[in-house]
Amino acid sequence: MSSSTSFHQSSRQQKPPKRSWASTSVSDFQAVLKSSKRVLALCGAGLSASSGLETFRGAGGMWRNYKASALATPEAFENDPGLVWLFYAYRRHKALNAKPNMGHYALAELARRKGEEGFMCLSQNIDGLSQRANHPAAQLKLLHSSLFDLKCFSCPYIEKDNFSDPLHPSLIIDEASITARLSAASKTNKKSLSNSTSKSPTIPIDELPHCPACKTGLLRPGVVWFDESLPKQTLTEIDQWIGSGLIDLCLVIGTTAQVYPAASYVQVASKEGARIAVVNMDSRELGSAGSLRSVDFLFEGDAARVLPDILGGVVGGLEEFCGGGGDGERGSG
Ligand code: APR
Numbered sequence: 001m002s003s004s005t006s007f008h009q010s011s012r013q014q015k016p017p018k019r020s021w022a023s024t025s026v027s028d029f030q031a032v033l034k035s036s037k038r039v040l041a042l043c044g045a046g047l048s049a050s051s052g053l054e055t056f057r058g059a060g061g062m063w064r065n066y067k068a069s070a071l072a073t074p075e076a077f078e079n080d081p082g083l084v085w086l087f088y089a090y091r092r093h094k095a096l097n098a099k100p101n102m103g104h105y106a107l108a109e110l111a112r113r114k115g116e117e118g119f120m121c122l123s124q125n126i127d128g129l130s131q132r133a134n135h136p137a138a139q140l141k142l143l144h145s146s147l148f149d150l151k152c153f154s155c156p157y158i159e160k161d162n163f164s165d166p167l168h169p170s171l172i173i174d175e176a177s178i179t180a181r182l183s184a185a186s187k188t189n190k191k192s193l194s195n196s197t198s199k200s201p202t203i204p205i206d207e208l209p210h211c212p213a214c215k216t217g218l219l220r221p222g223v224v225w226f227d228e229s230l231p232k233q234t235l236t237e238i239d240q241w242i243g244s245g246l247i248d249l250c251l252v253i254g255t256t257a258q259v260y261p262a263a264s265y266v267q268v269a270s271k272e273g274a275r276i277a278v279v280n281m282d283s284r285e286l287g288s289a290g291s292l293r294s295v296d297f298l299f300e301g302d303a304a305r306v307l308p309d310i311l312g313g314v315v316g317g318l319e320e321f322c323g324g325g326g327d328g329e330r331g332s333g
Contacts, residue, residue: 005229005230005232005235005261006227006228006229006230006261007144007224007225007226007227007228007229007230007259007260007261008226008227008259008260009226009258009259009260010258010259010260010263010287010288021292021293021294022276022278022292022293022294022296022297022298023294023295023296023297023298024297024298024299024300025297026299026309026310028297029277029297029299029310030310030312030313030314032248032249032275032277032297033249033310033311033313033314034313034314035248036118036248036249037117037118037245037248038117038118038119038245038246038247038248038249039110039114039118039119039120039247039248039249039250039251040119040120040122040242040247040249040250040251040265040269040274041107041119041120041121041122041250041251041252041253042122042124042250042251042252042253042255042257042262042263042265042266043107043121043122043123043124043125043130043253043254043255044124044125044253044254044255044256044257045061045124045125045254045255046058046253046254046255046279046280046281046303047103047104047107047123047125047129047130047253047254047303047304048098048101048104048125048127048129048254049254049281049302049303049304050101050103050302050303050304050305051098051099051100051101051104051127051129051304052094052098053094053095053098053127053129054094055254056068056256057256057258057285058256058281058282065179065182065183066087066182066183066186067186067187067189067190068226069190069193069226070083070185070186070187070189070190070193071083071084071087071182071186071189072084072087072223072225072226073225073226073227074225074227074228075193076189076193076225077153077218077220077225079189079192079193079199080185080189080192080199080201080202081153081201081203081205081208081218081220082170082201082202082203082204082205082207082208083182083185083186083189083202083203084220084221085168085171085203085208085209085220085221086171086173086178086181086182086185086202086203087182087186088147088221088223089165089166089167089168089171089173090173090178090179090182091126091127091147092147092148092165092167093165093166093173093175095126095127095128095129095147096128096163096165098127098129099129099132100129100130100132100133101129101303101304102304102305102307102308102318102321102322103253103254103302103303103304103305103306103307103308104129104130104132104133104135105133105308105318105321106307106308106311106315106318107121107130107133107135107253107307107311108130108133108134108135108136109311109315109316109318110311110314110315111135111136111139111140112136113314113315114314116136116138116139117244117245119139120139120141120238120241120242121135121139121140121141122141122143122238122262122265123140123141123142123143124143124144124255124259124262125142125144126142126144126145126146126147126223127147128146128147128148133321141234141237141238142231142234143224143230143231143234143261143262144223144224144230144262145222145223145224145231146160146161146222146223147221147223148160148161148162148163148222149161149162149221149222149223150162150167150209150219150220150221150222151219151220151222152211152213152214152217152218152219152220153211153217153218153219153220154211154214154216154217154218155211155213155214155217157211157212157213157214157217158222159219159222160222167209168208168209169207170203170207170208171203171209185202205218230261235261238265242265242268242269246272246273246274247268247269247272247274248274248275249274249275249276249277250265250266250269250270250274250275250276250277251277251279252266252276252277252278252279252280252286252289253278253279253280253303253307254279254280254281254303255280255287256285256286256287257286257287257288257289257290258285258287258288263287263288264288266287266288266289267288275295275296275297276289276292276296276297277296277297277298277299277310278292278296278297278298278299279299279301279303279306279307279310280298280299280300280303281300281301281302281303282300283298283300
């Protein structure tokens with residue numbers, strides 16, 4: 001069960017990559033997948049990379065270009081709500097213009113084939129792409145909530161599934177200048193946060209979306225920020241699923257697995273004797289999935305291509321999603 005419920009990045013120094021003894025055999029993996037009664041998946045930004053959405057820590061990752069502490073914390077919002085809103089309005093815009101890839105569809109089909117007791121997907125992603133791939137809702141737990149939920153910064157008001165883009169006239173995204181603007185402003189916000197000086201607001205407060213319930217509070221993105229608690233109900237549902245039987249196989253897909261409590265679920269599964277199967281473009285930083293054994297699996301490559309292949313034995317060819325059918329596109333990676 002998850003040790004701490006507040007969202008934080010592991011401060012442990014990344015151990016140098018251990019040479020992995022993990023198997024790369026697709027046929028062996030497919031035999032394990034078929035015989036596994038209960039499969040858990042932990043997904044991260046790498047699952048959506050092939051849909052054109054940025055990751056956080058890899059090459060070109062968001063936290064390489066922007067200061068997370070100046071954009072994804074309650075203090076940052078308090079200090080410059082307009083800047084934080086620009087960052088999330090930009091991500092909403094990008095996610096709404098992206099499409100689920102074959103990795104999302106393969107996991108959704110695996111959920112249908114294995115059923116609610118047989119498969120649970122824990123996603124760190126807030127982009128909505130798994131939902132748009134028709135992943136069964138009961139088998140998809142959003143650890144960090146969603147870009148499309150809103151909540152009031154002052155009262156308990158919550159609004160789910162608001163897909164409007166722009167969300168507000170002051171949040172229209174100019175794609176040509178947004179990234180440079182965010183990069184510069186996040187550095188200034190970080191400086192003013194660290195020496196607790198106030199800075200001129202990126203957008204005047206009265207031009208930002210306000211709460212329709214209490215009228216005075218500012219609306220904020222309904223996502224989980226650093227040092228915030230993960231949604232209690234979600235954690236309870238995950239613990240109930242994990243507690244209802246041993247896990248045979250844990251898929252760790254497109255994540256550095258270093259943000260807790262999300263990353264702790266890999267350790268929970270491993271302690272129960274589950275075999276671990278990592279799908280990642282780069283096996284150097286695997287966080288809580290970093291010590292793979294010979295009974296485990298490591299598939300290096302684009303999740304949008306690897307997942308349909310390694311899950312193929314259970315989910316079939318996914319023809320209806322290739323090209324014209326659904327929303328999905330084969331991985332461009
Ligand atoms: N296919 C598979 N893996 C990929 C691909 C791809 N096409 N592209 C990148 N990756 C891998 C990277 O090698 C990296 O291991 O995806 C991982 C992305 O790691 P991060 O950028 O750290 O993203 P994530 O693990 O999801 O971050 C967890 O941190 O900042 C918070 O809220 C944020 O939910 C996020 C959390």
